[in-house]
Amino acid sequence: MDQPWTPRPKPENPERLERRIEFPDYESNRHFLEKLNDLSEQEGRFPDISFGRTYVNITLRAEGADTPIGEADHAFAAAIDGLL
C-alpha cells in the first residue's frame, strides 16, 4: 500500500542540542560528570548522557514535549559549558 507523506524531522524525534566533549583521562572526565550531576539535580533537568573512559556525549531536549529548543535550553547548555 502507498504510504502518506512523512514529516521530517519526525515528530517523535524532536529538535535537540548535542555536544561531545573529550578528556585527557578518566579522572577529569569523572570530575566533570560529578559537576554535571550536581547541576542536573539543582536545575531538575536530566539530559541523556553517554560516556566512556575519556569522552562524554550530551543530548539536551527541549523542556516541553512538543516545544522547539528555546532560550532556557541554550541557557542550560551554556551552564554546562561553564563547568568545563
Added chain:
Amino acid sequence: MDQPWTPRPKPENPERLERRIEFPDYESNRHFLEKLNDLSEQEGRFPDISFGRTYVNITLRAEGADTPIGEADHAFAAAIDGLL
C-alpha cells in the same frame, strides 16, 4: 563495481555484552552509577555507558582488541550485576 563478501559481524563492530537497567528515580540511578564508577576504577575497565534520569545502558567490550567475549568479561558483567 562488485563488492566482495562482507563478514558479519563486522570486524570493526565486535562481539559485546549489553544490559539496560531501569530505576524508579534519579537518586537510585545516581547511586548505582557511583558504585559502577568505583568498580571501573578498581578493575581499570571502563565500559560505554549511556544514562538518562531513570535508566542506564552498559556496553561491555572484550578486553583485547580482537578477542571474543570471554570469562573475564562475564565475570565483570556479574560484578556489575552484584552492584544492584
